[in-house]
Amino acid sequence: MADWLRARPQVRTIRAAACDLNGIARGKRLPAHSAEKIASDGTRFPMSALNLDIWGEDIDDSPLVFDSGDRDGVLFPTERGLVPMPWLEAPTALLPIWMYREDGRPYDGDPRHALARVVERYRERGLTVVAAVELEFFLIDDSGKTLQVPISPRSNKRRKAAEILSIRALDAFDAFFTDLYDACEAMDIPADTAISEAGLGQFEINLVHQPDPLRAADDAWLFKMLVKGLARRHGFAASFMAKPYEDYAGSGMHAHFSVIDKNGRNIFDNGGPEGTDTLKHAIAGCLNGMSACTLIFAPHLNSYDRMVPGAHAPSGLCWAYENRTVAIRVPAGAPAARRIEHRVSGGDVNPYLALAAMLGAALNGIEDAAEPPAPVTGNAYALDLPRIPTDWAGAIAAFEESPVVPRIFPDELIRNLLLTKKQELHYMAELTPTEQVEIYLDTV
Structure with missing residues (x-):
């Protein structure tokens, strides 16, 4: 990942994104140097983020939201690694990620893990x-x-x-x-x-x-x-x-x-x-x-x-x-x-x-x-x-x-x-x- 970015110094930001149940990318914009930290330590966002409706809203009465305190999952890069995003004006890279629980188990609500099973x-x-x-x-x-x-x-x-x-x-x-x-x-x-x-x-x-x-x-x-x-x-x-x-x-x-x-x-x-x-x-x-x-x-x-x-x-x-x-x-x-x-x-x-x-x-x-x-x-x-x-x-x-x-x-x-x-x-x-x-x- 570091080599990929060194070969592309023009890439200043990345998008770290996972696929939700509707196939929509959910994630964050970060400085390019954050990719290495995500690779080693992961990044975090709520498990409920992979279970939003088509409007991007929380699911009513979902146990992932208020009942559980809207707990975080930990997300790590998939095998894909960084890929460019040629549709954006500024040189940018996408880092596909998928979700795990705090104890390292795959999060069963992640559609990529469903296919992996x-x-x-x-x-x-x-x-x-x-x-x-x-x-x-x-x-x-x-x-x-x-x-x-x-x-x-x-x-x-x-x-x-x-x-x-x-x-x-x-x-x-x-x-x-x-x-x-x-x-x-x-x-x-x-x-x-x-x-x-x-x-x-x-x-x-x-x-x-x-x-x-x-x-x-x-x-x-x-x-x-x-x-x-x-x-x-x-x-x-x-x-x-x-x-x-x-x-x-x-x-x-x-x-x-x-x-x-x-x-x-x-x-x-x-x-x-x-x-x-x-x-x-x-x-x-x-x-x-x-x-x-x-x-x-x-x-x-x-x-x-x-x-x-x-x-x-x-x-x-x-x-x-x-x-x-x-x-x-x-x-x-x-x-x-x-x-x-x-x-x-x-x-x-x-x-x-x-x-x-x-x-x-x-x-x-x-x-x-x-x-x-x-x-x-x-x-x-x-x-x-x-x-x-x-x-x-x-x-x-x-x-x-x-x-x-x-x-x-x-x-x-x-x-x-x-x-x-x-x-x-x-x-x-x-x-x-x-x-x-x-x-x-x-x-x-």
Whole structure:
């Protein structure tokens, strides 16, 4: 850390930040020299800071606040170390941190620790998860009363149409994407392919697979911060909210993962297109946990506007080979790369919780040798299938009542998330649709 700062004497301040349950960075601004002290001694802020609602308010009746005297947790740097923040005017570095209790135990309300627990379950079996995500987002002009596509800096025109796989749409914002890829390189975020998508001003960037889900989730969390911050420097907004436009498809975060044994073999690969029995068990686990974990995959009121049939977001509990209408897709390709694509999450998720839910459910299925239903063919939206919860209140109830969830998440995180979402459900109902969009646009 000292070497990193010595090589960058222009960096005068840092932001030490942890990820809260909504995926929002919570932390402090400090002089750059404080990074060394945080590395050795940690920094402190209340445990309740990782359990705030979408407005950044304390949770009513939370045991973390007045009942406990609003006790501090101790936060230390993650393995990521310092990374630049290219979206700010002054040279600045971000120090990702995660929370521990005073006695050194991980704080169970920290979403990064929740994912680490799942990763450890795999490690105990001699297994390594290789994971990556695809993140969709919108570029938006939010300067007026209605949201619209930004004016292209190249043509000085506003193109009010969806353009799937359009090179013209990418080139219209070439300066932004050039800066974005440069910033990803500086932050060591493995950005790969960019495409234009089906929504107004909607794009997707794939991140390269990592043999560490924590690293993959870090990449996604940092990428979301970067995209939103950099867009503002270019004079418009970027948003990962699930569905800003009623008449166009919303944004997802598709996750791909395979599992490698201690000999380096992909345990989903049987040399053919169908995959191993273990692949089927993992798929069954994902499907068995999907309704229970919908609150993770669709954590906000706006999330459920995306999850309607025919809108490029899965709504039925099913799987298939090479089929993008299903919840769980097994992509085609070389058998050695056989993997699961989990297609339910919106772009508005907390990536740590989303990957923990997916991978934890998959491991449950492997441990139980669970059997999935037969793969479907054709348009899954047209089939009579069991449905995942289609509204926020239903997802909260499913999460609270399911026996699957405690196998994946610790009790404290379950309690905190339920308190958070019940409070948001109550207060969001008091807002107009415009006010709801305003809060989600920049936060998620």
